[in-house]
Amino acid sequence: MIRDQETLEALLDSVRRFVRERLVPAENEVAETDEIPESIVQEMRDLGLFGMTIPEQFGGLELTMEEEVRVLFELCQTAPAFRSVIGTTVGIGSQGILIDGTPEQQAAWLPKLATGEIMASFALTEPEAGSDAASLRTTATRQSDGDGDHYVVNGNKRFITNAPHAGMFTLMARTDPANKGAGGVSAFIVDAKSPGISFGKNDVKMGQKGAHTCDVFFDNVRVPAANLIGLKEGQGFKTAMKVLDKGRIHIAAVSVGVAQRILRDALNYALERKQFGQPICEFQLVQAMLADSQAELYAAECMVIDAARRRDEGRNVSTEASCCKMFATEMVGRVADRAVQILGGSGYLAEFGIERFYRDVRLFRLYEGTTQIQQVIIARNMVREARAA
Numbered sequence: 001m002i003r004d005q006e007t008l009e010a011l012l013d014s015v016r017r018f019v020r021e022r023l024v025p026a027e028n029e030v031a032e033t034d035e036i037p038e039s040i041v042q043e044m045r046d047l048g049l050f051g052m053t054i055p056e057q058f059g060g061l062e063l064t065m066e067e068e069v070r071v072l073f074e075l076c077q078t079a080p081a082f083r084s085v086i087g088t089t090v091g092i093g094s095q096g097i098l099i100d101g102t103p104e105q106q107a108a109w110l111p112k113l114a115t116g117e118i119m120a121s122f123a124l125t126e127p128e129a130g131s132d133a134a135s136l137r138t139t140a141t142r143q144s145d146g147d148g149d150h151y152v153v154n155g156n157k158r159f160i161t162n163a164p165h166a167g168m169f170t171l172m173a174r175t176d177p178a179n180k181g182a183g184g185v186s187a188f189i190v191d192a193k194s195p196g197i198s199f200g201k202n203d204v205k206m207g208q209k210g211a212h213t214c215d216v217f218f219d220n221v222r223v224p225a226a227n228l229i230g231l232k233e234g235q236g237f238k239t240a241m242k243v244l245d246k247g248r249i250h251i252a253a254v255s256v257g258v259a260q261r262i263l264r265d266a267l268n269y270a271l272e273r274k275q276f277g278q279p280i281c282e283f284q285l286v287q288a289m290l291a292d293s294q295a296e297l298y299a300a301e302c303m304v305i306d307a308a309r310r311r312d313e314g315r316n317v318s319t320e321a322s323c324c325k326m327f328a329t330e331m332v333g334r335v336a337d338r339a340v341q342i343l344g345g346s347g348y349l350a351e352f353g354i355e356r357f358y359r360d361v362r363l364f365r366l367y368e369g370t371t372q373i374q375q376v377i378i379a380r381n382m383v384r385e386a387r388a389a
């Protein structure tokens, strides 16, 4: 936790400067090469961004959720692929260890993640288990031999962000073959260099060039029993859901940051571009698009900050996280669409950058639970609470 406003402001200033001076100028190169230069990744390490959410005792900045979302509002005013470099390490890849890991597991892995020495990746989704995450088929079978207790993992994970760069995976696998539902799933810390792990080709995606995803194959991979998160079988699905509660607020904050950038670009264009003898920002139909975007963006920003504060207070934010994820990711889609409209033909051209954002933000409505899954979670929680009352 950053204990004083001045230190938080200094961090936000550094991130703002980093975005303006290093990331924005590199956007086109990253889109063309599909690679983020190592010098930029190193600067992210130097800024402490990999350790944003990791406790100080393990070398991180230990930001509260509210502080984290404020950093994301700044960091994401550029191509979202840059955020993806640190995203799985500060978020879904590390949080399972932090939330449910033992002190030994935390001490063994979190320091390396905090410095960015290794990246974390979150391996839940499978070819046949997307929205229905609890139906996953990857197995982890406990065995004991001369090498001590371990699990043998077999299966295939899909769409795994940062898998090609990962040093470790938070892996969800079925430890109880008789239980085909959520209760049969356990979470593990898996060293990415373990023999038997192999990777598919990088996925060719609609957008977010520079952020890499691929399939990961586990073929008789030995995982020490000491790497079972929390040393308890059957808790892995719940660990994944708790991780996603936080991850969904994170993605909502990312959506707010990107929307701020897109709207600023659209406004700047509307100020400059003249038609019928005056800047197009003078036309009320263009103003309507600007105003709707501004109001929705402000609503999303307020929601994200409120949900983050509630989480910092230790409250259950499953409903709020899904509300934020649903609203903010849909919001940035509408903002990007209006921005294309405001730029007109130029909005469709690569050189203006808006079409790239339009493609990039489409992912936000899909990963970490689609909009429809967020609706299911929100409504289910409402019904459950109403019945309990």
Ligand code: COS
Pocket (backbone or CB within 6 Å): 122, 124, 125, 130, 131, 132, 133, 134, 182, 183, 237, 238, 241, 242, 244, 245, 318, 367, 368, 369, 370, 373, 376, 377
């Ligand atoms: N925190 C803690 N525990 C949770 C939880 C949460 N947010 N959400 C669910 N659980 C618990 C439930 O309480 C239940 O526990 P009990 O069996 O003890 O009652 C268990 O987990 C199973 O929950 P549920 O019955 O709701 O599971 P479902 O299979 O119905 O799945 C959804 C629920 C659809 C919400 C879940 O599969 C999901 O989030 N899918 C989307 C997955 C996703 O986001 N994928 C993206 C991958 S990461 S890029």
